[in-house]
Amino acid sequence: MKAFILAAGRGERMRPLTDHTPKPLLVAGGKPLIVWHLERLAAAGFREIVINHAHLGGQIEAALGDGSQWGLSIRYSPEPPGALETAGGIATALPLLGDQPFLVVNGDVYCDINFSHFLTLTVMNAHLVMVENPAHHAGGDFSLDGERVIYANGEQTFTYAGVGVFSPAFFAGVQPGTVMKLRPLLDAAIASGTLTGERFTGHWVDVGTPQRLADLNSELLQIT
Numbered sequence: 001m002k003a004f005i006l007a008a009g010r011g012e013r014m015r016p017l018t019d020h021t022p023k024p025l026l027v028a029g030g031k032p033l034i035v036w037h038l039e040r041l042a043a044a045g046f047r048e049i050v051i052n053h054a055h056l057g058g059q060i061e062a063a064l065g066d067g068s069q070w071g072l073s074i075r076y077s078p079e080p081p082g083a084l085e086t087a088g089g090i091a092t093a094l095p096l097l098g099d100q101p102f103l104v105v106n107g108d109v110y111c112d113i114n115f116s117h118f119l120t121l122t123v124m125n126a127h128l129v130m131v132e133n134p135a136h137h138a139g140g141d142f143s144l145d146g147e148r149v150i151y152a153n154g155e156q157t158f159t160y161a162g163v164g165v166f167s168p169a170f171f172a173g174v175q176p177g178t179v180m181k182l183r184p185l186l187d188a189a190i191a192s193g194t195l196t197g198e199r200f201t202g203h204w205v206d207v208g209t210p211q212r213l214a215d216l217n218s219e220l221l222q223i224t
Contacts, residue, residue: 001046001100001101001102001103001118001119001165002046002048002049002050002097002098002100002102002103003041003046003048003049003050003102003103003104003105003115004049004050004051004052004090004093004097004102004103004104004105005024005034005037005038005049005050005051005052005104005105005106005107006052006086006089006090006104006105006106006107006108006162007022007023007024007034007051007052007053007057007060007107008052008053008054008055008057008079008083008084008089009023009054009055009083009107009108010054010055010082010083011023011055011108013208013209014026014208014209014210014213017210017213018055020056021056021059022053022055022056022057022059022060023107023108023207024060024107024108025059025060025063026207026213027217028110028207028213028216028217028220029216029217029219029220029221030220030221032063033107033108033109033110033207034051034060034064034107035064036110037105037107038064038067038070038072039070040112040113040114040115041072041103041105041115042070042071042072044114044115044116044119045116045119046072046103046115046119047071047072047073048072048073048075049067049072049073049074049075050074050075050076050077050093050096050097050102051064051074051075051076051077051107052076052077052078052079052083052084052089052090052092052093053076053077053078053079054078054079054080054081054082054083054084055081055083057076057078057079060076061076075096077089077092077093077096079092082179083179084177084178084179084180085179085180085181085182086180086181086182087171087174087178087180087181087182087184087185088174088177088178088179088180088181090104090166090171090174090182091171091174091175091176091178091180092176092177092178094168094171094176097168098168099168100168101121101123101165101166101167101168102165102166102168103115103118103163103164103165104163104164104165104166105162105163106162106163108162108206108207108208109161109162109163109204109205109206109207110203110204110205110207110216111161111163111200111202111203111204111205112202112203112204113129113163113200113202113204118165121165123165123166123167123196124167124194125166125167125169125170125189125194125195125196126164126165126166126167126170126185126186126189126194126195126196127164127165127166127195127196127197127198128142128149128160128161128163128164128186128195128196128197128198129160129161129163129164129197129198129199129200130142130144130149130158130159130160130161130197130198130199130200131158131159131161131199131200131201131204132158132159132201133157133158133159134159134205134206136206136208137159137206139152139157140152140157140158140159141157141158141159141160142157142158142160142190142197143155143156143157143158144156144158144197144199147196147197147198148193148195148196148197149186149189149190149195149196149197150190151190158197158199159206161200161204162206163200170185170189171185
């Protein structure tokens with residue numbers, strides 16, 4: 001299985017930190033955010049990684065290179081200024097991802113998920129990792145009915161963690177180069193009853209603001 005790391009966002013909420021540094025290269029606990037992912041992916045047995053980029057993307061390629069320092073092979077999917085959003089970026093990178101399901105990880109989250117779990121996961125369409133709602137997103141995104149992801153039902157909701165496994169066919173209707181968010185595809189899968197998910201109860205942080213980055217940095221420095 002290949003892994004795709006989303007790293008093309010501008011990081012507006014992280015400014016001014018992202019004016020000169022792409023968000024995935026911001027440091028927490030002594031390492032760039034994206035390096036935490038690469039290390040865990042390598043430890044889990046992944047070997048082929050695809051990374052998209054747009055804003056200051058050259059810095060990402062210069063910092064990570066071909067991935068050999070982690071025992072990985074990294075290929076890049078450059079996007080135009082402004083980027084293509086999640087679905088558009090993934091659809092554009094499909095030629096690099098192949099014809100088998102692949103893992104997708106947001107480059108701006110921190111998590112201690114054991115990614116090896118996904119290597120044996122059977123996915124027909126899409127499978128999302130869900131977490132408890134953080135304070136800044138108290139309403140959540142979806143609910144779970146067993147393993148089936150359903151619309152938020154007003155009782156117990158969860159937040160999409162930015163980690164999931166997707167079949168290439170999930171993006172078949174998205175033309176490469178199109179700007180498109182992921183949510184419309186998720187809504188269609190919910191409507192057809194084909195979107196599955198699971199809860200993750202470990203350490204997860206949406207590193208979306210300078211304060212959250214600072215808090216994560218302090219936390220990681222204490223435990224590493």
